[in-house]
Amino acid sequence: MLSRRLLKQNTLLQWPAICRRVSQRVPFDLDEEDDKYKSFNNMYVEMFTPMDDVVVPQKNEHCDKSTNQIDEINQEMNELYNIGFEKLSSLELDEVVKNKGRFILQSLSTNPYYNLALEDYVFRHTPLENDFCSHRLLFYKNYNCVVIGKNQTVWKELFLNNLAPRGYEFLRRLSGGGAVVHDLGNVNYSYITSRKEFDRHFFSKLIIKWLRNRYPHIALNVGPRGDILLDGKKVSGSAFKISKGKAYHHGTMLINSNLENFKGLLKPDTVNGVSWSCNSVDSVRSQVTNIPLDGTECFIDTCVRGFQERFNSANVYTDKVPVYYCDEICTINEDITHTMSKLQSDKWKFFSGPDFTLQIADGNHELSVKKGIIVSSSIPETVGLSFKEFTEGFEGNSFSAP
Numbered sequence: 001m002l003s004r005r006l007l008k009q010n011t012l013l014q015w016p017a018i019c020r021r022v023s024q025r026v027p028f029d030l031d032e033e034d035d036k037y038k039s040f041n042n043m044y045v046e047m048f049t050p051m052d053d054v055v056v057p058q059k060n061e062h063c064d065k066s067t068n069q070i071d072e073i074n075q076e077m078n079e080l081y082n083i084g085f086e087k088l089s090s091l092e093l094d095e096v097v098k099n100k101g102r103f104i105l106q107s108l109s110t111n112p113y114y115n116l117a118l119e120d121y122v123f124r125h126t127p128l129e130n131d132f133c134s135h136r137l138l139f140y141k142n143y144n145c146v147v148i149g150k151n152q153t154v155w156k157e158l159f160l161n162n163l164a165p166r167g168y169e170f171l172r173r174l175s176g177g178g179a180v181v182h183d184l185g186n187v188n189y190s191y192i193t194s195r196k197e198f199d200r201h202f203f204s205k206l207i208i209k210w211l212r213n214r215y216p217h218i219a220l221n222v223g224p225r226g227d228i229l230l231d232g233k234k235v236s237g238s239a240f241k242i243s244k245g246k247a248y249h250h251g252t253m254l255i256n257s258n259l260e261n262f263k264g265l266l267k268p269d270t271v272n273g274v275s276w277s278c279n280s281v282d283s284v285r286s287q288v289t290n291i292p293l294d295g296t297e298c299f300i301d302t303c304v305r306g307f308q309e310r311f312n313s314a315n316v317y318t319d320k321v322p323v324y325y326c327d328e329i330c331t332i333n334e335d336i337t338h339t340m341s342k343l344q345s346d347k348w349k350f351f352s353g354p355d356f357t358l359q360i361a362d363g364n365h366e367l368s369v370k371k372g373i374i375v376s377s378s379i380p381e382t383v384g385l386s387f388k389e390f391t392e393g394f395e396g397n398s399f400s401a402p
Contacts, residue, residue: 070258071144075184085325093331096324097125102311104137104304108327110184112142112171117339118326119190119250120174128245132194137307138250139189139300142182145169146265149177149239153280153353155391162264172349174339175250177239178283179266185256187296189303191249198247200226200240207236207253210306211291211299218292225284228253233289253299254290275363278356350388 085108088096096103105122107115119138126134144167148157154172157179163170168181182188191203201222208220208228223229226249228236238251269282293299308321342348351372359366368376369387377383382390 070185070256071183071261073256087330088324088326090331090333093324093326094125094333097122098127100127100129100134102133102135102321104307104321104323105139106300106323106325107138107140108325110141110143111328112145112147112169112182113340113343114328114332114336115140115142115188116147116171116173116343117336118331119248120339121333121336123190123192123241123243123246123248126192126246128194132197134192135311136192137189137303138192139187139303141184141187141296143169143184144261145171145182146179147171147173147182148179149281150174150352151176151279151281151354152179152283153276153278153356154350155387156276156278156280156356157267157283159265159267160391166261166265168265170349171343172352173239174343175239175241175248176281178237178281180237180252181257181262181265182252183257183261185254185258185290185296187253187255187299189251189253193247193249195242195245195247198240198242198249200238200249203249204228204236204238204251206306206310207303210302213306214302215293220291227251230289230291233287235289235291254288255293255296255299257290259288259290273360273362275359276356277358278354280354280356346388350386 087108096105107118109115109118118140122136122138126136128134146158146163146168148154148171150172152172154160154170158170160170189207204222204226208222211218211220218230220235221229223234226238227234228251234254236251236253238249240250241248266283291299304323311321353372355368355370357366357368365378367374367379367382367387367390372386372388374382374385374387374390
């Protein structure tokens, strides 16, 4: 009898032929080139323009140059602004985070793995006292990436095969919520508070108040999910995490984002020929736009002033809420490194999502997947394969890994 390893090797050798046979009946080639699924704008919760309004310009040299110029300008502005800041050392970061007191922390790194790990580090080590006085506010900007919630199914949410060619990294974050596209024209903020004080609308309302005071001509309001809207379009989406007596509200603010480049990265809620049965969190669709500010630092500065004003009077540990800066080189430690390794691993990205059952070819085939492994299938040769391996067998399909 062949060993399980040899059986798997034999299956993988036959896999291209199996894929050709199945793909004749399976609509896996569902990327942005299909007119039905073109051009969707997205952010923190998966945000799509209505399908009737979707138009994707044909790729041409002029279009590529214009969209790349936005990214280049954002990169230059980010590098220019980050010159000359005094950054915390690893020991200083540890002391600031683990001691009681409020502070504001801005990461000068654009590495999304570091920034998400830093956020998690600050949250976990924020002290919890009966009279909570350790509110924290973090800011960070990530280079091009797409981030899904920890309770989402990656193949249901993303056109994975479109990410790498456009220079986008894929991450699964440690909090819930929906999918988001990040670039350097988008500011990520994270407000840490106690579970007792947590209110999903509280910090969004504060942001609107601070922006209105400084930019009264910008008419913002809070949506029913705690998102921030401008003329009915989202400029900021939100997600939340509650654990061990603490909570955080983190979100985005689109300012100079290259929205044209976001199109075709996230999937619509339904795809013909493919039916999902799972308990994963579905992203919410809506139109998005940039908020008309002069730059990302305008938003950060406005929030810093507002946060200091709001919390200074009750700050029993310092006279003024201090502002600190950090980056990956100066503050990396074993804890942050461990979390980064987890976020970068295939185990976390592809094998930690919810279990699901998938019907393909209008119900002609069905596969059940647990912890990323196909455990039952109407295609016998696929049982025991990872779903990642299964999808990579179909060239040009919408499930391909980056």
